[in-house]
Amino acid sequence: xxxxxxxxxxxxxLAPALLALSAxxxxxxxxxxxxxxxxxxxTDKAGAPKDQLARAVDDLFTLPGLGETxxxxxxxxxxxxxxxxGPGYDKDTRFISWSMAKTVTAVLIGMLVADGxxxxxxxxxxxxxxxxxxPRAEITLRHLLQMRSGLRHTESGDPPYESSEVRMxxxxxxDNMAKWAEEQxxxxxxxxxxxYSSNTSVILADIAARALTASDKPETRRxxxxxxxxxRLFGPLGMTSMVPEFDASGTLIGGSLMHAxxxxxxxxxxxxxxxxxAPGGEQLVPQRWVExxxxxxxxxxxxxxxxxxxxxxxxxxxSDHPLLPDRAPESLFSLIxxxxxxxxxxxxxxxxxxxxxxxxxxxxxxxxxxxxxxxDLYPES
Numbered sequence: 001x002x003x004x005x006x007x008x009x010x011x012x013x014l015a016p017a018l019l020a021l022s023a024x025x026x027x028x029x030x031x032x033x034x035x036x037x038x039x040x041x042x043t044d045k046a047g048a049p050k051d052q053l054a055r056a057v058d059d060l061f062t063l064p065g066l067g068e069t070x071x072x073x074x075x076x077x078x079x080x081x082x083x084x085x086g087p088g089y090d091k092d093t094r095f096i097s098w099s100m101a102k103t104v105t106a107v108l109i110g111m112l113v114a115d116g117x118x119x120x121x122x123x124x125x126x127x128x129x130x131x132x133x134x135p136r137a138e139i140t141l142r143h144l145l146q147m148r149s150g151l152r153h154t155e156s157g158d159p160p161y162e163s164s165e166v167r168m169x170x171x172x173x174x175d176n177m178a179k180w181a182e183e184q185x186x187x188x189x190x191x192x193x194x195x196y197s198s199n200t201s202v203i204l205a206d207i208a209a210r211a212l213t214a215s216d217k218p219e220t221r222r223x224x225x226x227x228x229x230x231x232r233l234f235g236p237l238g239m240t241s242m243v244p245e246f247d248a249s250g251t252l253i254g255g256s257l258m259h260a261x262x263x264x265x266x267x268x269x270x271x272x273x274x275x276x277x278a279p280g281g282e283q284l285v286p287q288r289w290v291e292x293x294x295x296x297x298x299x300x301x302x303x304x305x306x307x308x309x310x311x312x313x314x315x316x317x318x319s320d321h322p323l324l325p326d327r328a329p330e331s332l333f334s335l336i337x338x339x340x341x342x343x344x345x346x347x348x349x350x351x352x353x354x355x356x357x358x359x360x361x362x363x364x365x366x367x368x369x370x371x372x373x374x375x376d377l378y379p380e381s
Contacts, residue, residue: 005201005233005245005331006014010327016333021150021284022031031376032083033052033057034051034058034282035058037057037084038054038055038057038059038084038122038233039051039054039074039083039188041054041057041083041084042054042057042081043080043082043083043304044072044249045076045078045079045080045081045083046076046081046082047076047079047081047155047350047351047378048076048081048377048378049364049377051224052177052297052377053074053081053082053205053374053377054082054247055158056370056373056377057072057074057082057084058084059370059373060072060084060172060244060355060367060371060374061084061086061096062314063366063370065165065362065366066141066359066363066366066367066370067339067340067357067358067359067360067362067363067364067367068086068357068358068359069086069200069355069356069367070085070086070088070095070356070357070358071084071085071086071089071093071095071261071262071354071356071357072084072085072262072353072355072356073262073265073266073352073353073354074319074351074352074353074354074374075266075270075351075352075353075354076350076351076378077350078270078274078279078312078350080263080266081208081351082187083262083263085262086357089262091183091261091368092241092261093261094241094243094259094260094261095257095259095260095261095262095263095265095341095356096257096258096259096337096341097256097257097258097260097314097335097337097341098256098257098337098338098339098341099198099255099256099335099336099337099341100258100335100337100341100343101201101244101253101254101255101256101257101258101266101317101344102198102201102227102254102255102256102306102307102335103268103272103293103306103307103335103339104233104244104254104258104268105204105205105208105252105254105255105306106145106204106293106305106306107233107272107285107289107293107360108204108205108208108225108228108229108233108252108254108308108321109145109204109208109305110285110286110290110292110293110305111228111232111284111285112208112211112212112232113141113289114285114286114289116373117212118141118207118208118211119141119323120140120141120142120145121132121140121141122140122141122163123138123140124139124140124143124144124203124207125207125210125211126139126140126203126207128179128182128183128208129182133191135186136185136186138189138190138191139151139190140191141204141324142189143190143313144200144203144204144298145305145306146193146297146298146299146303146305147195147196147197147200147297147299147300147303147306148190148191148192148193148194148195148297148298148299148300149190149195149197149200149203150183150186150187150188150189150190150191150192150193151181151185151186151187151195151197151200152164152184152185152186152187153165153181153184153195153197153199153200154195155195155197155198164184164197164198164199165197165198165199165255165256167180167243168181168199168202168350169181169243169256171255172330174247174248175247175248175249176201176247176248176249176251177199177202177247177249177251177253178203178205178206178247178249178251179249180199181199181200181202181203182203182206184199187246191209191298192299193301194297194299195299197255198255198256200255201254201255201256202251202252202253202255204252204254204306205225205251205253205255206251208225208252209221209224209225209250209251209252210227210311212224212228215379217250218246218248218250219250220250221249221250221251222250222252222362225244225246225252226244226246229242229244233284233285235283235284235303235329236278237264237268237271237278237283238267239260239264239267239376240264240342241259241260241263241264241270242258242259242264243258243259243260244257244258244259245257245259247257247336253307256337256338259375262354265335265343265354265356266343266352266354268335268343269335269345269352269354270289270345270352271284271285272294272333272345273345273346273347273350273352275290275291276289276290277286282305288308292304292305292332293305293306293310293333294307294331295306296309300313301313301314302321302322302323304333307333307334307335308322308323308333309323309361310323310324310325310328310329310330310331310332310333310334311325311330312325313325314346322334322336322370323344323367323368324371324372324375327369327372327375327376328344328346328372328375329347329348329349329380330344331346331347331348332344332346332347332348332375333345339355339357339358339359339360340355340356340357340358340359340363340366340367341355341356341366342354342355342356343373344371344375346378348381349375349379349380350378350379350381351375351376351378353371353374353375354355354372355367
């Protein structure tokens with residue numbers, strides 16, 4: 001939606017109320033003046049009307065029913081357009097990724113494929129699955145990246161301790177998460193069915209460790225992956241705050257546990273918007289890999305390689321979509337984490353919007369609509 005159409009839509013929505021007020025002699029409502037904090041959040045490189053951007057960002061922090069917004073960073077054309085933090089948080093605060101980590105894991109796998117250490121459409125190199133007659137040998141790296149392995153991984157359970165994610169992270173699988181996830185049987189033919197799964201991302205992280213070292217020693221595995229990410233991704237992007245977590249076996253907890261500042265999450269989003277390039281032009285991840293990450297899976301039009309897509313889901317109303325197919329460009333994609341962590345990347349608008357905080361299931365849809373108000377200020381190119 002362009003800025004002109006956003007303004008027009010708002011005017012059309014307000015018109016009936018204004019006419020009614022005029023008829024009864026009442027004055028139209030006046031928006032409260034922006035606070036100094038709201039105005040200070042917007043930089044000289046806003047790339048949009050400064051007062052409108054300040055108000056749209058302010059609303060993310062102050063409107064009722066959206067949950068608690070703790071950090072917002074808006075990048076426009078590669079520059080910080082707006083930045084604001086809630087009480088107790090600032091530019092140096094490391095925020096937990098939750099499932100935003102999955103997209104980092106997809107980038108890690110992409111670099112290893114580019115290095116020739118992994119192959120996308122060959123059987124996933126999980127030793128447990130390679131025994132004669134094991135049907136899991138049909139699972140490919142592509143299946144895992146697109147969450148269509150067919151493994152019996154139930155992300156959410158009732159009661160919660162029955163979910164595969166909780167059992168892997170906190171109960172019987174916690175010391176060797178990949179082993180627990182890889183031991184699960186098939187419940188569907190590989191490639192046929194989409195099932196979102198943090199267990200799958202940990203399997204990908206285990207595959208990455210095996211591609212980088214033949215050692216099973218936890219510290220060696222941990223160091224191999226941490227060093228690779230630092231040298232190849234975090235360092236070149238200047239993501240100095242990034243702290244990935246590992247389990248007791250040395251496997252990256254690649255589905256849920258990485259920590260970084262809001263600015264560093266924005267840097268990652270910007271790298272993906274630039275199709276794998278660092279700000280200086282260095283190609284960190286192959287462009288074709290980033291394009292594959294944001295290509296819909298055959299089993300889920302709204303999901304690519306460990307990345308959420310703003311593509312409509314046939315038969316599903318826009319209100320039930322995890323993103324904004326009725327408001328934002330189709331090319332928008334996102335990292336999404338538990339309880340309202342978002343890195344929204346809109347290539348056509350040349351914008352990355354980071355929103356971090358705490359919003360429950362009822363608060364997230366209206367919060368996303370408010371985030372869309374921020375995006376609406378930037379025209380599509």
